[in-house]
Amino acid sequence: MNKYDVIIVGAGPAGLRCAEILSNSSLSVLLLEKGDTFGDKVCAGGLSRKDLGVIDIPDHIIEHKVTKTAVFSKKRNSMTNAPEAFVFTLKRKELGKWQRDQLKAENIEAKTNTRVTEIQSDHVIINGIEKISYKYLVGADGYASIVRKYLKIPQEKQLIGIQYTVPAPNLDPRLEIHLCSKYFKSWYAWVFPHENSFVVGCVCDPKKMSAKKLKDNFHAWLKEKDISIEGAVYHSAPISYDYRGYKFGNVFLVGEAGGFASGLTGEGIYQSLVSGEVAAKTILDNNYVSEEMNAVIRYNAIQLKIMKFLYHSGIFRKYIYELIVILLNNQRVKNKIHSSFS
Numbered sequence: 001m002n003k004y005d006v007i008i009v010g011a012g013p014a015g016l017r018c019a020e021i022l023s024n025s026s027l028s029v030l031l032l033e034k035g036d037t038f039g040d041k042v043c044a045g046g047l048s049r050k051d052l053g054v055i056d057i058p059d060h061i062i063e064h065k066v067t068k069t070a071v072f073s074k075k076r077n078s079m080t081n082a083p084e085a086f087v088f089t090l091k092r093k094e095l096g097k098w099q100r101d102q103l104k105a106e107n108i109e110a111k112t113n114t115r116v117t118e119i120q121s122d123h124v125i126i127n128g129i130e131k132i133s134y135k136y137l138v139g140a141d142g143y144a145s146i147v148r149k150y151l152k153i154p155q156e157k158q159l160i161g162i163q164y165t166v167p168a169p170n171l172d173p174r175l176e177i178h179l180c181s182k183y184f185k186s187w188y189a190w191v192f193p194h195e196n197s198f199v200v201g202c203v204c205d206p207k208k209m210s211a212k213k214l215k216d217n218f219h220a221w222l223k224e225k226d227i228s229i230e231g232a233v234y235h236s237a238p239i240s241y242d243y244r245g246y247k248f249g250n251v252f253l254v255g256e257a258g259g260f261a262s263g264l265t266g267e268g269i270y271q272s273l274v275s276g277e278v279a280a281k282t283i284l285d286n287n288y289v290s291e292e293m294n295a296v297i298r299y300n301a302i303q304l305k306i307m308k309f310l311y312h313s314g315i316f317r318k319y320i321y322e323l324i325v326i327l328l329n330n331q332r333v334k335n336k337i338h339s340s341f342s
């Protein structure tokens with residue numbers, strides 16, 4: 001039986017970041033990805049300045065550095081042009097490729113087309129045949145995590161995200177946020193600018209609105225907004241925000257496998273990077289304490305409170321959205337937002 005100190009299941013942002021931190025350590029590391037590429041996934045491809053604070057993404061894979069935002073409620077809108085970029089867009093495949101390229105160290109072995117099909121307390125089975133033993137196991141295998149199932153940790157809180165990638169040359173690169181109570185309740189629709197295309201999408205909790213209803217509402221909203229989806233590519237995927245801890249003895253759950261995404265916005269790359277990094281640092285030093293991880297957990301908890309407040313505000317939600325946009329148009333608020341970017 002092959003033996004490794006650490007087996008990481010899944011090579012999304014969380015697994016790749018975990019492997020990068022373990023590079024050049026004395027530990028032997030095996031990173032396993034069931035897909036044929038690293039890091040590709042249904043995603044709007046939007047990063048914030050927080051993400052770039054964790055990994056130093058080079059300019060050549062960034063498609064747009066966005067300074068302009070437009071926030072819409074039913075009756076109003078608020079336009080902002082910040083002095084510095086605060087949103088960055090890229091293709092997930094490119095991010096995965098770049099993260100993979102960071103793994104040059106000899107102690108790291110990374111394999112694609114390798115699915116973990118079974119887990120036991122000291123080994124995994126890959127592709128239904130080969131046994132490989134581990135000392136530490138990191139579940140970075142996303143929403144339908146086999147590692148989470150092995151730990152018998154339920155997965156109850158989720159969003160469903162749906163989106164179209166629409167061809168669009170000569171695009172004015174701005175981020176759009178649409179607060180529309182009628183169609184998306186306490187969630188929202190977004191438009192992220194990409195190279196020669198934009199991604200328009202929305203999320204919601206399928207327990208509060210079925211996936212079919214969300215799709216119908218999304219189409220009704222697209223029609224109302226006169227957004228054509230001709231030639232567009234449709235994708236959907238679940239997003240887990242059911243966080244219940246990340247360290248379970250010698251087994252870790254990071255990224256969406258650990259339920260680290262936001263239940264309000266569906267954003268999850270930043271949380272995946274941080275949790276992947278923290279798992280690696282904890283493997284290297286059992287006493288490692290991370291302020292960033294606590295900050296991520298606090299951030300997600302606040303987002304959840306906002307989501308619940310908006311959800312339960314029912315018929316008042318549309319007025320809250322109008323108020324938010326009025327506030328965003330207030331010069332003092334605008335100045336404050338701008339100063340936080342300079």
Ligand SMILES: Cc1cc2nc3c(=O)[nH]c(=O)nc-3n(C[C@H](O)[C@H](O)[C@H](O)COP(=O)(O)OP(=O)(O)OC[C@H]3O[C@@H](n4cnc5c(N)ncnc54)[C@H](O)[C@@H]3O)c2cc1C
Binds near residue numbers: 038201254261269
């Ligand atoms: C429509 C939509 C739009 C989104 N937009 C954004 C956005 O703009 N910004 C943002 O920050 N977040 C966004 N997200 C969320 C973001 O995509 C995820 O939170 C993020 O990808 C999670 O990273 P991860 O590394 O935890 O898991 P993943 O990226 O899901 O990676 C898990 C990997 O594990 C592999 N795997 C799974 N099972 C096995 C197995 N048994 N064996 C081997 N490998 C396995 C998978 O193939 C996959 O590559 C969006 C999500 C959706 C659905």
